Amino acid sequence: MIGISNIIFLIVAAIGIGLFVWQIRKIRKNVLMGRDLVLEDNPSERINKTLLVAFGQQKMFKRMLPAILHLFVYVGFLVINIEVLEILIDGIFGTHRVLGFMGPVYDGLMAVNEILAALVIIACVMFLWRRNVTRVPRLATGVEMRAWPRMDANVILITEIVLMFALFAFNIADLKLAELNGQELAGAFPVSQLFVNAFGSDAGTLATIASVGWWIHIIGILAFMNYLPSSKHFHIIMAFPNVYYSKLVPKGKFTTNPAITHEIKAMLDPSYQPPAPEVDAEGNPVMQRFGAKDVEDLTWKQLMDAYTCTECGRCTSVCPANITGKLLSPRKIVMDTRDRMEEKGEHPAIFRPNHYKEMGVERVETTEEKTLLRGYITPEELWACTTCNACVESCPVNIDQLSTIMDLRRYLVLEESAAPASLNAMFTNIENNGAPWAFPASDRFNWADELYLPSKN
Amino acid sequence: MEVNKKLIKVPTMAEMAANGQEPEVLFWVGCAGSFDDRYKRVTRAFVQILEHVGIKYAVLGTEESCTGEPAKRAGNEFLFQMQALTNIEVLNAYNIKKIVTACPHCFNTIKNEYPDLGGNYEVIHHSTFLQQLINEGKVHVQGGEAFKGQRITYHDSCYLGRANDIYEAPRDVLAALDADLVEMKRVRANGLCCGAGGAQMFKEPEPGRKDINVERTEEALATLGKGKGVIATACPFCMVMMSDGVKNKEQEENVKVFDIAELIAQAEGLTK
Numbered sequence: 107m108i109g110i111s112n113i114i115f116l117i118v119a120a121i122g123i124g125l126f127v128w129q130i131r132k133i134r135k136n137v138l139m140g141r142d143l144v145l146e147d148n149p150s151e152r153i154n155k156t157l158l159v160a161f162g163q164q165k166m167f168k169r170m171l172p173a174i175l176h177l178f179v180y181v182g183f184l185v186i187n188i189e190v191l192e193i194l195i196d197g198i199f200g201t202h203r204v205l206g207f208m209g210p211v212y213d214g215l216m217a218v219n220e221i222l223a224a225l226v227i228i229a230c231v232m233f234l235w236r237r238n239v240t241r242v243p244r245l246a247t248g249v250e251m252r253a254w255p256r257m258d259a260n261v262i263l264i265t266e267i268v269l270m271f272a273l274f275a276f277n278i279a280d281l282k283l284a285e286l287n288g289q290e291l292a293g294a295f296p297v298s299q300l301f302v303n304a305f306g307s308d309a310g311t312l313a314t315i316a317s318v319g320w321w322i323h324i325i326g327i328l329a330f331m332n333y334l335p336s337s338k339h340f341h342i343i344m345a346f347p348n349v350y351y352s353k354l355v356p357k358g359k360f361t362t363n364p365a366i367t368h369e370i371k372a373m374l375d376p377s378y379q380p381p382a383p384e385v386d387a388e389g390n391p392v393m394q395r396f397g398a399k400d401v402e403d404l405t406w407k408q409l410m411d412a413y414t415c416t417e418c419g420r421c422t423s424v425c426p427a428n429i430t431g432k433l434l435s436p437r438k439i440v441m442d443t444r445d446r447m448e449e450k451g452e453h454p455a456i457f458r459p460n461h462y463k464e465m466g467v468e469r470v471e472t473t474e475e476k477t478l479l480r481g482y483i484t485p486e487e488l489w490a491c492t493t494c495n496a497c498v499e500s501c502p503v504n505i506d507q508l509s510t511i512m513d514l515r516r517y518l519v520l521e522e523s524a525a526p527a528s529l530n531a532m533f534t535n536i537e538n539n540g541a542p543w544a545f546p547a548s549d550r551f552n553w554a555d556e557l558y559l560p561s562k563n
Numbered sequence: 564m565e566v567n568k569k570l571i572k573v574p575t576m577a578e579m580a581a582n583g584q585e586p587e588v589l590f591w592v593g594c595a596g597s598f599d600d601r602y603k604r605v606t607r608a609f610v611q612i613l614e615h616v617g618i619k620y621a622v623l624g625t626e627e628s629c630t631g632e633p634a635k636r637a638g639n640e641f642l643f644q645m646q647a648l649t650n651i652e653v654l655n656a657y658n659i660k661k662i663v664t665a666c667p668h669c670f671n672t673i674k675n676e677y678p679d680l681g682g683n684y685e686v687i688h689h690s691t692f693l694q695q696l697i698n699e700g701k702v703h704v705q706g707g708e709a710f711k712g713q714r715i716t717y718h719d720s721c722y723l724g725r726a727n728d729i730y731e732a733p734r735d736v737l738a739a740l741d742a743d744l745v746e747m748k749r750v751r752a753n754g755l756c757c758g759a760g761g762a763q764m765f766k767e768p769e770p771g772r773k774d775i776n777v778e779r780t781e782e783a784l785a786t787l788g789k790g791k792g793v794i795a796t797a798c799p800f801c802m803v804m805m806s807d808g809v810k811n812k813e814q815e816e817n818v819k820v821f822d823i824a825e826l827i828a829q830a831e832g833l834t835k
């Protein structure tokens with residue numbers, strides 16, 4: 107029976123989904139600002155990784171408590187989506203619990219749903235506790251964790267709790283209504299059963315509660331979906347492609363710039379023929395920057411990383427530079443990349459970037475330059491990195507913070523010759539002596555003088 | 564039983580090639596191994612082991628040059644490739660197939676970054692190499708008694724561990740010593756950097772609360788507890804950083820920093 111409420115539902119759903127598609131297109135456009143990169147090799151290894159790290163949450167289990175709580179929310183999200191599907195169908199066609207025909211399967215589904223929903227509430231409350239009361243350091247500290255990121259996390263957690271309560275309200279009222287009508291409601295509701303008398307037994311009130319619960323749930327989901335692109339919570343979508351496209355070679359292997367290779371080969375051997383330079387649409391050679399100064403100098407994968415970050419701070423909490431009080435925070439590098447991308451390109455509906463200057467953050471001495479380098483990330487941060495890969499190892503969604511740090515460093519050195527003086531001295535030593543220290547190359551073999559081996563006879 | 568000393572004449576590639584010979588393995592010494600006074604001792608210990616087991620090896624001697632690793636990590640891709648292409652030319656001219664090195668930074672660069680530039684070799688870190696020698700029974704560690712009851716803790720090098728997933732080889736080598744191996748709080752994939760990688764070795768650290776090597780040394784000292792102990796490393800940079808850290812904590816009397824090659828050479832009675 108299709109009535110006015112179904113038409114309203116359709117309109118609301120269409121607006122919600124349309125808005126979401128529009129936001130996703132913006133993000134796609136931002137990511138495509140980045141340099142080209144082909145990552146199509148080894149699909150089977152990539153799928154494997156995605157199954158393990160993204161679906162299987164492999165890297166989360168380095169820390170047990172958050173891993174388990176997160177698992178509740180994650181599995182809850184997946185399973186409860188089935189109920190959302192039902193809600194959508196009911197909403198469009200005016201049916202009621204349309205999947206009820208599945209009998210015992212439906213019973214099981216609803217039961218699992220309810221238990222998960224309860225666990226989600228518990229997990230979210232504990233997450234709120236960890237963020238706001240015990241203030242787990244990696245979640246509560248760091249210049250990058252100011253107003254928006256902190257509010258964002260709380261908004262998400264509270265929304266999830268409200269959504270789960272709405273689900274329960276709907277189930278409880280529905281259950282009681284069925285009982286009053288002497289009907290058997292399809293499904294099993296182990297949690298709602300306990301509260302079946304919570305709302306009294308006035309049929310009118312119950313019907314209202316059921317429908318308010320239902321509407322809150324569905325509008326909540328649509329709103330949530332449109333909030334995602336502005337939030338760290340976007341990782342629930344991005345984690346999967348991001349892990350799929352993650353680095354497959356050893357972590358110690360840094361990228362090689364082929365343009366430089368051609369230049370050097372031509373220097374060493376005048377007969378060397380470098381390939382013709384790339385040309386743009388008008389046939390002019392493309393001048394590529396060495397290294398990265400701004401977001402368009404990074405690859406689309408590095409930009410995708412920025413949209414995947416969950417702001418969990420696992421990277422920062424294992425970073426040796428950060429642990430010992432240096433300015434560097436790998437999470438900040440990733441979050442800054444996102445902020446700059448959205449400043450330069452388009453931004454989703456409600457996202458609010460960090461502006462260190464406006465926030466008056468001491469020590470992060472950004473400039474007015476409208477670039478990622480210096481406008482957001484300072485050379486001091488970049489030079490503090492030991493390239494130890496601890497951040498890369500720790501990231502649950504396979505973000506490569508180090509590659510961005512390295513590309514920014516390369517820009518400083520190759521385009522601006524702005525390395526610290528002692529590093530410039532090291533470069534000169536390598537050039538002149540073939541060693542980072544000022545020792546003559548002719549002394550290189552001195553260690554072998556007067557070396558003996560004891561021989562027993 | 565009288566102990567004699569035999570002078571080692573370290574063979575170079577140039578000599579070998581002149582004699583129309585090829586070594587089984589090229590020992591890539593690296594800049595630290597060639598010039599750093601402390602790490603020269605590791606180079607010498609490793610050569611003593613090579614001589615002791617009778618492997619046909621050679622070094623490049625004065626023909627070796629920096630791999631370019633520190634330049635690359637500092638962002639100077641140009642200088643890196645300059646070094647790399649020159650080194651590859653030398654290595655390829657000698658038809659090198661297999662390389663062993665005691666430096667994880669050289670190891671990582673030659674193994675992972677040289678292939679893109681035309682340098683393809685089988686590259687082995689000395690920890691893996693030593694592990695193989697022990698497994699094959701070529702090194703017996705008869706003098707293992709020397710370490711009996713001593714506490715040894717191994718510090719993971721980032722460029723061996725996280726960068727290349729080598730966690731067990733150095734531990735297996737230490738296990739042969741019959742010492743008391745103790746693990747630090749942050750180990751293997753979670754190991755804490757010594758603070759020297761990424762060209763930090765060649766500059767002052769950025770301002771902060773503490774230096775990274777001090778943090779890591781504190782962790783090592785806490786693990787070793789009171790009394791004498793050894794911090795084992797498998798990287799020249801870690802060696803410098805941990806030694807400085809021990810000095811900073813005024814523990815040089817109790818705690819020594821050794822490379823795993825030195826420990827094996829000592830246990831094998833190759834050094835005095």
Ligand code: SF4
Pocket residue numbers: 421424425426427428434435436490491492493494495496497498507508511
């Ligand atoms: S690679 Fe750099 S940013 Fe990442 S943990 Fe190590 S020092 Fe920190």
Ligand code: SF4
Pocket residue numbers: 414415416417418419420421422436437440500501502503504505507
């Ligand atoms: S980069 Fe990875 S580890 Fe770091 S905060 Fe983001 S999601 Fe967490």
